[in-house]
Amino acid sequence: MTDSGDRFSVAMEVLDHAVELRPVGEIDIATVSAFRAALWAAPARPVVRVDLSCVPLLSAAGVRTLAAAHLRVRARGGELVLLDPAPVVARVLRVTGLHRVVPVRESGRARELLTCVAA
Numbered sequence: 001m002t003d004s005g006d007r008f009s010v011a012m013e014v015l016d017h018a019v020e021l022r023p024v025g026e027i028d029i030a031t032v033s034a035f036r037a038a039l040w041a042a043p044a045r046p047v048v049r050v051d052l053s054c055v056p057l058l059s060a061a062g063v064r065t066l067a068a069a070h071l072r073v074r075a076r077g078g079e080l081v082l083l084d085p086a087p088v089v090a091r092v093l094r095v096t097g098l099h100r101v102v103p104v105r106e107s108g109r110a111r112e113l114l115t116c117v118a119a
Helices: 032-041 060-075 086-097
Strands: 001-003 009-014 020-024 047-051 079-083
Touching: 009 032, 032 060, 032 079, 047 060, 060 079, 060 086
Parallel strands: 020 047, 047 079
Antiparallel strands: 001 009, 009 020
């Protein structure tokens, strides 16, 4: 599934035991509704991973959406995990304290900057 706009998209990969979402672009007041829609469209799985490696900016609206998604996934018995946040996004997660609530992990995959181009 891909939600696209002029500067934002979300790709979703559904696996047996996990769903991985990969937003590309800034998550701010203009794009948070598409991001939220993608999170809410994710089927129930034990793990929902959000790859933040291609998100250069995460606004307060994005933080609220991730917090709400954490509660929603946990209510279904799953776990929300954030992967590979860019340095600015990692700082936002630390400053807001969201990193204490939602696990933030490095995937160990090599990052390719060219894959962060919105469709």
